[in-house]
Amino acid sequence: MVDIYGYFIIFVLSLTTILLILSFSSSSGIKSRLPPSLFALPIIGHLHLLAPIPHQALQKLSIKYGPIFRFFLGSVPCLAVSSPELAKEFLRTYEASYLDRPRNSTTVYLTYGSKDFMFAPFGPYWKLMKKLVMSDLLNGKTLVLLLPLRQDETNWFLHSLSQKAKLEKAVDVKGELMKLTNNVISRMLMSERCSEDENETGDMRKLVPEITGKFNLADYTWFCKNLDLQGYKKRVKEIHRRFDQLIERIISAHKDERMKKGKDEVRDLLDILLTISEDEWK
Structure with a gap:
């Protein structure tokens, strides 16, 4: 009898605790303030609903659940906003709350621990980086x-298209424009073209698809946070x-060139960064 009485007390206390929690939640209005959501599967959340094309899947869900709704990427809570008015609230009125990029x-x-400009969290360091940029x-x-560098790459691009047109070769315009963009950026950064296949800089172009756009379950x-099931790490x-x-x-190579020609000659953005770094150590 004593054991049954003890179990009964535990049951009553547990039931009372649950009722109090539910009562507090409903009275505080937490649920009423949350946007609508849909049923989520354990562990994966709503990942199964975002295939094969995520933005189209979200557009279909917005038709059903409205211009703002909650969904989960695994265990990560997210909001989908699809109306201009609500987007204005998020991006302008409450801009400070949504400045950081996902980490x-x-x-x-x-x-190196989000020490760049794009992924650095909003704060003094980010403001310093913005000022530097x-x-x-x-x-x-x-x-x-x-400017001459950008003009040179544009002329090279137009000449390449002209030569292929004379030979009546098919041209992948999207691919050629991507090469132009990459070459302009890489030459502005470090005075080297990244579309050449025969040198080490071509490695940069090959590395980009490997380090971006990959889905990491962890x-x-x-459940998988400390595991490397995909061998991704x-x-x-x-x-x-x-x-x-x-x-x-x-x-x-830049440092050696600066020793030969002098530190005042600026060929690219890396030269400017090296000058700033050297001035800070003086």
Whole structure:
């Protein structure tokens, strides 16, 4: 009898606790303030509903659940906003709450703990990086200085199209425009073209698809957070090692060139960054 009485007390206490929690939740209005959602599967959330094309799947869900609704990428809560009015509220009225880009294991590792400009969290460091970009790297003087470089790449692009047209060759315009963009950016950054297949810089172009656009299960499911079921962490570390070697080679070459020609000659954005770095150590 004593055991039955004890179990009964535990049951009553548990039931009372549950009722109090439910009562508090309903009275506080937490549920009423949350946007509508749909049934989520354990571990994967709503990932199964976002295939094969995520943005089209979200558009279909918005028709059913309205211009704003909740969904889960694994265990990560997300909001879908599809009306201009609500988008304005998120992007302008409450801009400070949504400034940070999503952090995942790949970007954190490849950017040395989010120390770059794109993925750095909003705060003093990000403001310093923004000031550096706007006042030194992409100001009017620097853009004018690098204008011949952009013109050269554009002329090369037009000449390439002209030659292929004369030979009546088919042209992948999208691919050629991508090469043009990559070459302009890489030459502005480090004075090297990234579309050449025969040199080390061509490695940069091959690395980009490997380090971006990959879905890592560990970033979205708490169950796999400390596991590497896809072997993704191992691949990222190898890519990071190769990337480090490439960047070290380029920085060393720039330093040697600066020793020969002088530090005042600016050929690209890397020269500007090296000058800023050297001035800070003085």
